[in-house]
Amino acid sequence: MMDWGPVLVSLVLFVLLSPGLLFQVPGHHRCIEFGNFKTSGASIFIHSLLYFGLICVFLLVVKLHLRLGS
Template sequence: MRDWMPAIIASALFGFLSPGVIFQLPGRSRPVEFFNMRTSWVSILVHALIFALFLLLFLIILHPHLYV
């Protein structure tokens, strides 16, 4: 049996937290921009930090499992 939940959570977070896909924080002209499909190095760093914190929360602290 393999635990699939870490791979599912990491893939979903990567898709949702890619800069410019859903939102960009900080935006180019406003603090938060939605669906603009642009990015900057500051936005990449902020999204990488948010991704790491959410991944830590979901995988280490909550420790979910899905065995298939």
């Protein structure tokens, strides 16, 4: 059996935590900006830390698994 949980969690978090897509921390004019489709080096760093932390929580602590196949 193949475990698709880590793949799907990684994909969803990558899309949702792309800087500037839904939100950007830190923003250009405010601390948090929503949907501005812009990014910066600091924003990429903060979003990658958020991504790493959430991946660790979902895969190591929660142990999310999705098994597909026969």
